[in-house]
Amino acid sequence: MELGKFFKLLWKHKNLLIIIPLVTIIVSFFLVKNLADKYVSSAQIATGIVDQSRHLLDADPTAASSKEQSIAHEFSNLIEIMKLKTLINQISYQLILHDLKSKVPFKPESKLFKSMNPNARQHAIEVFSKKFETLQPLSYYNKDEEGLNELLRSMKYDERSLRKDLLIVRDEDSDFITVSYESENPQLSAFIVNVLCKQFINYYTTTIRQNETDAVNYLANLLEEKRKALNTKTSQLQDYKIQNGILNLDEQSKSIFDQIMVYNDRKQQAERDVASYNGAIKIIDSKFEPGERKYIEASMVKYNQDVINSQDQLHILTDRYVRSNFNPRLKPAIDSLSNKLTAQINQTSDKYIVNPLVGKDDLVKQKLTLEVTRDLAKYSIRAITGALNDLNAKFNRLVPFDATVKTFNFDIDIASKEYLDVLNRYNQTNLQSTFSIKLRQVEPATPDAAEPSKKMLLIILSGVIAFAFCVIVLFGIFFFDDTIKEPADLVKRTDLPLLGHLNTVMGSLDLRKLWDVEHRDKMRLFKELIRSIRFEVDQELRGEKVLGITSLANHEGKTVLAISLAYSYSMINKKVLLIDGNFDNPTISNTVQPKVYLENYFKNNPDNYEQLNNTTNVMGNHGGDVTLLEISDENFIRSKFNELKTKYDIIIIETPPLSSLNKSKEWLLFANKVVSVYEANKGIAKWQKDDVKYLKSLNGKFAGWVLNKTDPKKDRF
Template sequence: MELGNFFKLLWKHRLLLIIVPLVTIIISFFLVKNLADKYVSNAQIATGIVDQSRQLLDADPTGSAKEQSIAHEFSNLIEIMKLKTLINQVSYQLILHDLSNDVPFKPESKLFKTMNPRARAHAIEVFTQKFKNKQPLSYYNKDENGLNELLRSMKYDERSLRKDLYINRDEDSDFITVAYESNNPQLSAFVVNVLCSQFIDYYTHTVRKNETDAVNYLSDLLEQKRQILNKKTNELQEYRIKNGILNLDEQSRAIFDQIMVFNDRKQQAEKDVASYNGAIQKLNNKFTPQERGYIEANVSKYNQAVTNTQDQLHILNDRYIRSGFDPKLKAAVDSLSNKLTAQINETSDKYISSPLTSKDELIRQKIGLEVNRDLARYSINAINTSLNELNTRFNKLVPFDATVKTYNYDIDIASKEYLDVLNKYNQTNLQSTFSIKLRQVEPATPDAAEPSKKLLLIILSGVISFAFCVVVLFGIFFFDDTIKEPAELVKRTHLPLLGYSNTVEGTLDLRKLWDVENRDKMRLFKELIRSIRFEVDQELRGEKILGITSLTNAEGKSILAVSLAYSYAMINKKVLLIDGNFSNPAISNTVQPKIYIEDYFKNNPDNYETLSSTTNVMGNHGGDITLLELSDENYIRSKFNELKMKYDIIIIETPPLSELNKSKEWLLFANKIVAVFEADKGIAKWQNNNLQYLRNLNSKFAGWVLNKTNASQNRF
């Protein structure tokens, strides 16, 4: 489909495109003539979501608020404002105003006028109660359902109010704009102000309740965590008191330090014993066996004073070791050691050695070394005893330490939980103090009427009606698969085209057909027929028999056949027009020929029917008969040969291809075939077989003639 064809369709229906919008504009003018003026009232609510000046105490220090979260918050506020509960509050206030005031916002409805004073008082009571409790009217309660009907009759119900209510955020600002449009400026301002106040009250109450519940919950949770922390702390204190634990770390560190000191002293004592034994052994090697026996016999018998002092030194040294090497006892040990040395020196003055040998100094050294060795040996025993006691005490501290660490771990966890809850409690408590930021910064006031939209509505109605007509015509054009132009016929059938003809009115009279009232149409028709005649001559190339058929009945075969016959007669050609359409002999009925097909082609020896030179039409009697039923093919072909001798051209109108083989029998004898197709008709699926038959004729098929086209169409 070409766009130009669509514009042609629009031009064809130009009157429709003018009249329909014009009528619509006239009707719209009378409809909007008495429309009431519209009044719009606006109010603004500051939310504090974007305004940082109102977020000094609870501002986000990280500045992590994102546009998406801000948009979600505004969307949530707007949806809250659109809740049915809040719209119902506005409805109650409106109806209460009209019930209790002499000047209502709107004209009283029929149901409103039927209410008596008692009914009005009851309605005021119910609406007031519902407003205070923020409750909807029940549809299942007969009384409340009647009040619902009252709201609907006054257009104060939720659905009616929502139609003219507009709630939007002002671009990326901190404000929400609420607007309402009505026929009364006071009504518009009243609706907006009531809705804003009810929204702020509802939101404040809801947020306060949620925050109070959160604070109370955190307070109870904080008290529970405090009790758990105190309980864990008390258990640790009781365990320390019960087991005498002051500071396990300090105690274990002190015992460990003592163990290290004793180990050092033990190593030193063992080293001293080994050194003393070596020194004594060297001294013993300096004496002969006789001297050694003598010395050992006398030295082993110390005097009583040395022995007593030595025992005291052992005891005091043992105390000194057990005390952890107390410096106070160290002085006593040193003093007693000096005393023992003095006593040993005194014993060396005796003659305990051989009178023959002077080795007193060696003997004194040996005795001193033995005393020191004994002291070191006794100190090792004392140190081992102290080490065992210290290890025992240190091992006892291990289970205490594990238990205390368990208590401390539990206390740490309880303390962290307590501090987390405390921080959350403080934060929530602070936010609850400053969380409500909603306030109506600009109340709604009665405003002037909005600019009239009457002219715009009238123009819009005309534009819409015009566009509707165009759309309808486009739909017709888009879904129209009929063939209107010769090029479309060639494209759809893939067969050649001889020409086309326009629509004319007239009879099938050979002479009167070309003489009609509309001279312009007739002149065009003549020119188109002459063009077809020329194309037919080019196709015949000296042949004489032309068959004219169509896909269906009443497509213009007869008009074309008669017109071609007359056109050939105008150029002094001898023309024979044969009406081969037995089922619809239109030419025969009009012309009333002198000779008929049934008589001429019938193979009968008694048939001597001949054509005169003046005969140019051969008709038929009609009926259910075919050409080959009159005679055999050879005989008919011989008769056509006779006709060729007498006439310059023979034009045969055949039945349509839809009548099975009736048309095909005639086409057997035609040299060229022309098919007539009526414009503004489509090609059905069942006609594809007939199209294929025409294609199979190959060069025998001369082409299409598109009939009944628009006279204004361009020639191909």
Template sequence: MEFANFIKVLWKHKNILIIIPLVTIIVSFFLVKNLADKYISSAQIATGIVDESRHLLDKDPTGIIQDQQIDHEFSNLIEIMKLKKLINQVSYQLILHDLTSPVPFKPHSKLFETMNQAAKKHAVDVFTYKFNHLEALDYYNEDENGLNELLRSMDYDERELRKDLTIYRDESSDFITVTYESQNPQLSAFVVNVLCKEFINYYTHTIKQNETDAVKFLAALLKAKRDTLNEKTQQLQNYKIKNGVLNLDEQSKSIFDQIMTYRDQKLQAQKDVASYNGALAKINDKFDPNDRKYIEASTNKYNQAVVQTQDQLHLLTDKYVRSNFDPRYKKSLDSLTSKLALQLNQTSDNYISNPLVAKDDLVRQKLTLEVSRDLAKYSVQAIDQALNNLNAKFDRLVPFDATVKKYNFDIEIASKEYMDVLAKYNETNLQSTISIKLRQVEDAAPEAAEPSKKMLLIILSGIVSFGFCVIILFIIFFFDDTVKEPADLVSRTNLPLLGYLNVISGTLDLKKLWDVEHRDKMKKFKELIRSIRFEIDQELHGEKVLGITSLDGAEGKTILAISLAYSYSMINKKVLLIDGNFNNPTISNTAQPKIYIEDYFKNNPDDYESFSNSTNVMGNHGGDVTLLEVSDENFIRSRFNELKVKYDIIIIEAPSLDSLNKSKEWLLFTNKVVAVFEANKDIKKSEKEYIDYLKDLNGKFAGWILNKANFKDGRP
């Protein structure tokens, strides 16, 4: 529905939609017909960012290249190319060309023409110096500011060059394309080539300088880390030499192994002593004391030899233990053991015969066990002494170990830092050797003129102007809250509609309207009046007093009242038309009635002329007066009762509701009320209380009459 209404708005303003685009097309034609041809030159720069053939040494081992990182690198290159200092380099080259060449790229400007030879030479010197030193003109310097104005006059300044300069990456390729558009093919090619050359030189110099600085910094840092590592290593060596520490881990392990060995041997010796003591105790129990004396007396000389051998064996055993069981003492120890056994055998062979000769074997065993027990006891003492010495040595190694570990930790950290810096140095050094080298793979050359866009511009101007008009009309339509159709009035007020009247241009002659055929709009008006008359009859239900009002003045109440009066008279109804609008008595001024409200409704029967059946209009004298000021309500009702007897229908044109009580006083005496609303008007906030009043008339309000509605094909 809204779209259909918008289409109606467009159709209503179709002349605007045709004339404005047509005028725009004509103006555009004259503006573009003398436009010069455009020439575009382009060049390509290979970056090497995604060219795998240029990344053989520093190729990513994962084989994955992040697209976002690549986009950042290309964006960085493009933004560098757009730097003002590089565009200024192009500006300097352009103006130097025109200052020194007999064939300039552009016609000389007025400022250029005013320069003499000395000024031109000075300009060449300054621009050359600025170009060689990659400097910008100082606008606060009067001389350089004048040279900047020269660039502007020739449209060689940085802002003008940017307008027609385009720099972009060719889709997902390795190339950056630079294009420039101008009215001179040589100028376009010159700008592109100079910009590419200066960009490559600037980028190469900057990158090389950065890489050189990075390599120098890393080299100095690497030397410092290496010196720190060497210093830490030398401190550890000096500490080991000073304290006689060779290899703490090996030394501590060796001492620990010796301690464990001695402990095992001590345990075994203790077991032997216990076993020997037990065996000797058993043997002693079998000997009588007298027999022991006999045996000792007979073997005394042999026992002395055995004791001497045992003492030698004790000494040799002690040396053997102290030497950590050195094999050199093993042979001597075995020799003494054999000698002791021989002496014991001699003692056994020279026993003196007595009745106890059966116990000779026990004597030999006892002597042997005593020797073995003594050896075991002495070895325990020697082992304890050796264990004490080893534990002391082990305890001395503990503080050495802590200090050595601290030195080793410092060396480990220094070594890690050194290796990290070394790896970074090697990586940076490699990158500086094989870093990206930009190269211009395609030079810009003068090209043919671009296809003319004049017709396209003309058509585009017409389309744009048409679209602009449509947008303006849409904005007007969107913010337009006026009532245009009967449905709008019903939806906005929630009150019923009786009918509507179309717009009539010129003067409406009601007598001729009902006598002869008129043009379509007049005929339509008459049909709509008939329709409204029918609807009013249905609402009155035999009642006779109809009040006509409106929200605001001048909305068509008078036309409706007069038209309805004529319409009812055409069906042979006796009609009384009362002009109740004291503020604007149009009916009274037009009809010149014989009787007036002030006379008829005044409570004085001698002051008015009696009505005749031929009287059909009651006027008023106008002025600031209300109906109830003319007479009281009861008397007025009695007068209306008299009028109802004489007339079939009484039509009252009441004042508009914005006159407050003047309208409401008339509506007290009506049976039904209709309100006239003029189409294409908005309902004001102040008028909403009048609508509420109509809703509160308790069914007396019959409906709206929409006046001055626009029609097309018989529909509003």
């Protein structure tokens, strides 16, 4: 629905949508017909970034993905370098030097250029040549160089002018960068592109080569420092080992630790043997009576001496065996002495040293053997404990050596890693510097033919833009337009019913001629709309007779509607009374010049004998700052209206607008139905919303709206 309204608005302004684009096209034609042809020259630079044939030695397959990510950054960096002010200035210098030296300049000479004498030209050539060789810009704070800057600007050779038509892009995903320039001279376009490519390659090669040389030299010096630091740490460790007699701390500490574990095992075994031998001896002793033990001890004294001597020798030999770390060479001597000791013990058992009445000689032999073995185990424990103490002392002495050596080794590891890292970076940088990117201009710029003319395109584009601009402006007007143009808009905005609408009628309205003869379409439409409103009013009144006509503001058409309705009712043989209740603007009274005035008729005065005759159909007012209830009280006025109802079929009251506050509302107290006139193409102001609420508060008393001054083209029969 809203879109349809917008198209109607466009159709309404169709002449505007045709004339403005047409004028724009005509103006554009005269503006572009004398435009000079444009010439574009292009050149290509191979970067070697994507070309794998130039990266055979420095290629890193593992870094393929990361390299792909950096390619775009490398191309972007190259393009930005080409756009540097330093390189654009080089083009400016070359262009102005060409025009100063050549008889055929690229562009027509400017006024400033023509005003230069030979000395000034020679001076300009010297300054521009020096600036070109040293890659320096002209200073704006030097009067002489500022004048040369002004010369460049006058010839459109300055940086800002050159950048406008300069285009530098990468050719999709290729290895090439395309440089192009557009101008009115094909020689100029080719010259600018070739100079830029040449200066860019020289600048980039020089800068990159210097950076690579500095990087390689720095890494070489750093590598030498790291090598010296590593050698120093290694020499300190060697000197410390020599001074403290250290061969291999790990092997030495491991050997001592293994010996300690072996001695601990043997000590634990000996302690277990001593405990078991003591238990066995205790059990044997328990089997002898006290008297027998005395006999045994007395008889064995002379034999025990030999056993004790042999035991002492065995103790000495066992101690040597333990201290020699269980040297197998001493094992045969220990076994021989043990056999001798066993024989001596057996000899003691052969004598009658026990009570011959008791057969316990075997027990005695066992006891003696167990005692000897126990004594050997006890002595071996003492020897093993001494050896353990010596080994622990040696092991503890190695701990501070180990800590110091580990510190040296840690420092050497760090120095070695730093050295290797620097060495790798040095080798990589050295290789990259050898195979770094080498830019080359693979396709020089040449003067080409003129570009296809864009004049027709510009003319058409100007017409399209003008048309689009008009449409946008009309859309803005449509979007922000909150005026009421159609009856449906009024109902939607107020939520109140609608009785009908009236079209706009230009000039004076002669109601007699309107009903007597046929007029043009607008008059005929107006008459039909009045008839429709009359019918709707009859349906609303339902036998009632008083109709009040009001509006939200002045000059919205109350008077026209009131007079038209009154005349329309008279045409169907109704007796009508039209009351002009608008004291502020008594249009009906001034037009008709009535014989009866409501100030006289409604005034509650015993001397008032104002009566209406059968020919009276208009009651006017004298105007002024007065209200209805100031003329008389409500009850009297109501009685007068009852009297009027008996004489007339329909009473139409034109009231003041609702903006006059109580002046209108006092009249509406006596109306059976209220009709409000609203002028089309106006919006409802904020201060009028209260009046709309008042009409809603009338409930069934409000008959509806009449929309006045509508567009007749939108009306339908």
